[in-house]
Amino acid sequence: MSKIKILLVDDHAILRQGLRQILLDSEDMEVAGEAENSAQAIRLAREHQFDVVVLDITLPDRNGIETLKLLRRDQPKLAVLILTMHSEKEFGVRALKAGASGYLTKHSAAEQLVNAVRTVAKGKKYIGAALAEELANSFGTESDQPLHETLSDREYQVLCMIASGTALSEMAAKLSLSPKTVSVYRARVMAKMKFRNNTEITHYAIKHQLVHCASTP
Template identity: 40%
Template sequence: MLKIRIGLVDDHVILRTGLRKFIEESSDLVVVGEAGSGREAIDLVRSHEMDVMLMDISMPGQSGIDALAMIRAKAPDLGILILSGYPEEHYAVSLIRQGASGYLNKQCDPDEIVRAIRRIAEGHRYITPQVADLLAQQLNKPETGAPHEQLSEREFQVFLRLAKGETVGDIAEALSLSVKTISTYRTRIMEKMALASNSDLTYYALKAGLID
């Protein structure tokens, strides 16, 4: 029997260890590699054949959000299941739009993780009822979406880093872009979100529950 090959990406070793043990209790699943950051996740894709990657978004250095687009470009057929501590309404819709195959909160029933992995391995997306409701709300009332939902994938990455207090230079280095390019993204973000300063961005992100 061919097993579903899984990569685990989370900066907490204890969580990865627990997930590996639980996942491999199912005879059709096997964990083939682990990573503790977005950059390591990209390396994992290069070095291992996988069917599904189970990835957190909040990690030091290069986050899961930063890594998602690069992983999608390198492995377009790889299923990516986001397992996050943030509630669905904070990130799920944005990340599914950016190419994630599913989004689960870490408070979910562990059995649901296995169900999601199996469905994604079959080439489908795994959409929970909560996420389906959020997607339907956005389709029905696109004009009432939150300001950050109007940002492009790259703008959203830059927005979160600015909100966390990173400088334009820091962001340019982390994302391998020029300072001028990041400054341009910052200007677009401010315009789209009708905000005036980095402090405004931080306040918005905290209020929206996008950062801790």
């Protein structure tokens, strides 16, 4: 029986080593490639054939959600499993809408990771209880949805960075955008969420437990 060929994408070498060992303990799996950033992941996915990509959201050169979209654009049938420190509340629904086959946090047990890889390799979705609840909530009426769910992915990134106290110039550099463009996204966030200043954005992010998303590039 052919093995499931996996591409690991995470910028921490020690973590990749641990994940590799967990997966290699299963006879039906093979870690066929590793990448420490988005650019490497996209290049490897184009040059080699993988069955599953295990992808972190926090990468040094590009947001994992954007990486997911690029991978799916090149290979629509490629299974991408998000494995991240960010909770389902922060990015779970966004990841699935962007084309992820499943979503796991790094607090999950090793058996969950193995089961998730096997599930998405078969073309199925892997959705845990916490993400299932978030998905159910996302189908409520518009008035029931948290305001941040109305934001685009880029607007959400800007909200997170503002909440972390990131300066405009630093935001522009991290997002590879001009300061003027970042200002436009900030204005959209303020308009959609009816905020008057950055302090209100920060208070909202803390209240809705979105502060960890601020570490995402």
